[in-house]
Structures are given as structure tokens and as C-alpha cells.
Amino acid sequence: MEVTLQQLTKQFGSKTALNGVTLKWEEGVQGLLGPNGAGKTTLMRLLATLLSPTSGSATIDGVPLKEKHAIRELIGYLPQEFSFYPGMTVVEALDYLAILSGLDAAARRKKKINELLEAVNLENHRKTKVKALSGGMKRRLGIAQAMIHEPKLLIVDEPTAGLDPEERLRFRQLLAGFSANRVVLLSTHVAEDIESSCREVTVLTKGSVPFQGSVAQLAEQARGKVWAAEMDSSEWHMANQSFNIVSAVAKGSRMSVRLLSDSPPLPGAEAAEPTMEDGYLCLVKAGGSLQ
Ligand SMILES: Nc1ncnc2c1ncn2[C@@H]1O[C@H](COP(=O)(O)OP(=O)(O)OP(=O)(O)O)[C@@H](O)[C@H]1O
């Protein structure tokens, strides 16, 4: 199972949201990281056949994107803005979706729904109306609906936004467990989501892909460019204007600062070990699109 993109492009009027992206994703959880407006949702909607490309092509498990019907059987999609059937209970909503996805036999549906409710930890909310679920629970119901027909490609658009740490952990474990023999495409702004669960990470910025590789390789993009320094307030003022600051912690009257710079930023600054987030920031700043 693999997903391939060939020069995939999407324009909205004169705006190019996705600019000739060529890549390949193999089985496992694939992280998609990019700033607001980078084109993540556009790319996912193209793969979900909810948008048509302006040019270029893609295949999912060898099936071309333009064979919409066959593609829809292969994919599950949890949109960024997710809501459905507010008046139904959790079980009713899943049962309805299971029927739509072709699970005709009632006994099989029941078994499948029980498995899914257990996997997403919603067994105690079987009879709760969808509109009465918390944001995190709705998200979990969303992932259950996207998994119901056991898709080969599961597309989840920022599923961990707004989840508490425990829920996020559970969610990542769920995706990792599901990803055997499948591709799970996960967009997120949370570096930890990627570091802890992704086989590979793809960085998208301004519609293009400047990087695809492992978490460790992404961190390497920042090697030699991350510096740690202790500063007084005038040095901090200067550094804040001149450099990309990764973090700053006040220590009494001084600041303990981590920043990005191609060369030593000030006397006494020490080269620091880069993290994945540093590598990401380097790429995005180079593209000039960090917001
Ligand atoms: N239907 C549309 N019509 C016009 N422009 C659009 C449309 N959908 C997206 N865009 C534009 O395409 C670009 C990419 O948007 P997209 O939603 O794919 O970004 P994103 O990476 O998902 O951002 P976010 O992190 O905020 O979710 C943006 O400039 C956006 O304004």
C-alpha cells in the first residue's frame, strides 16, 4: 500500500494552494506539518476526492484519484471541522454510517460498532446525543466514523487540536495501532504528535514540500543553527529584534534564550542540540511564511 502524488496542483482562482507536489507515502503514520494556510487541508481534500486537482495526479494503492468511486472505498476522512447528525445518539450515528458504507448484516454492524466504541473509548456514551458530546468526544466519534470501513488510507486533519494530553496520547496510540498495512495521514501543529507516533514527516509550506523524511532528519536541518544564551535585558531586546527566538525563559533579571541563527549570535552563546521543532522552524522561516 502506498500513496503517490505527481505534480499535484490546486488553484483557487489566482491563488495556488498546492504547487506541483510530488511525493510517495508508504505504510505507517505519515505526519503533515505546516503553518496556517500552507495547503494541508487542500491536499487532504484532494485525496478525499472532495476537490479536483487543477493539474497533476495521484494514486492510492495504485488507483488513480480520478476514479472517485473506487478511491472513496479506499479512504476514510476526518475533516478539520467535523460535525454530523447532532440529533442522533452515538450508536445511531455509527450504525447509519455503517449502513452507508455497505455493512449490511446487522450482527456484523453491531460487532464493528462495539469494537470501534471500545477503541475510541466511547462505550459509556453509546446513548449520548452527538450534540451533547464534548469537543474531544466528538473528535473521537469522528475518528470512529472514518475507520468504520477499514480504509487503506486514513486521512485525519488536525485531530488532536483541542484535546487534553491524555486524550492526545490515546488518539496517537489508536492511529499507530490502525496504521499496520495502511497509510494514516495526520496533519497537526503539535510537534509532539509527530515525534511520538510518525514514521515520517512531510513539511508543507506555501503549497510546496521542502522536506520529507524522519523526525531525526528534520531535526538535522537545524544543526549548527540553534543557540542557547543567557542575556541581560538590552541583549534580549537586540536578540528579539534580530533573531528567530525558539524559546525564552526569565531567570531573575536575565533571560535564558534559545534562538536560530546561521552564525554565533552573541559572545557566550553555545551551540545547542537541535530538536525536530527547530528543524521545522528553520525550513518554514526559510520559506518566509511563519505566522
Ligand atoms: N475554497 C477555497 N477558496 C479559495 N481559497 C482557498 C479555499 N480553500 C483554501 N484556500 C486557500 O488555500 C490556502 C491553503 O489553505 P488550507 O486550508 O489548505 O491550509 P491549511 O494548511 O490547512 O491551514 P490551517 O493550518 O489553517 O488549517 C490558503 O491560502 C487558503 O486561503
Ligand SMILES: [Mg+2]
Ligand atoms: Mg487546515
